Amino acid sequence: xxxxxxxxxxxxxxxxxxxxxxxxxxxxxxxxxxxxxxxxxxxxxxxxxxxxxxxxxxxxxxxxxxxxxxxxxxxxxxxxxxxxxxxxxxxxxxxxxxxxx
Numbered sequence: 001x002x003x004x005x006x007x008x009x010x011x012x013x014x015x016x017x018x019x020x021x022x023x024x025x026x027x028x029x030x031x032x033x034x035x036x037x038x039x040x041x042x043x044x045x046x047x048x049x050x051x052x053x054x055x056x057x058x059x060x061x062x063x064x065x066x067x068x069x070x071x072x073x074x075x076x077x078x079x080x081x082x083x084x085x086x087x088x089x090x091x092x093x094x095x096x097x098x099x100x101x
Contacts, residue, residue, distance in 0.1 A: 010072050010091035017066040018073070033074050034083075041084055041100050048075050048086075049093035 036055040052071045061067055072093050079086035079098060088096030
């Protein structure tokens, strides 16, 4: 399952491979992901899937399930922290949108 498909929804809790990736990246790596995602957001509403895809492409990352899942989850964290505004179910990247706060 690729999380950018239309009907896919990110699980409420991270899968083990996603958790392992977070541990490997550490705080600095997660902050770099957040910065990349934020840099692709704009003041107008954009699909979460598009922002995640653009951030992955610009960083030269593979579109692997755990890599995509981590970035979708980080978008939710950016919304929760007030850096981004979100609408829709953020665990469904094709059907939700975010913009800069």
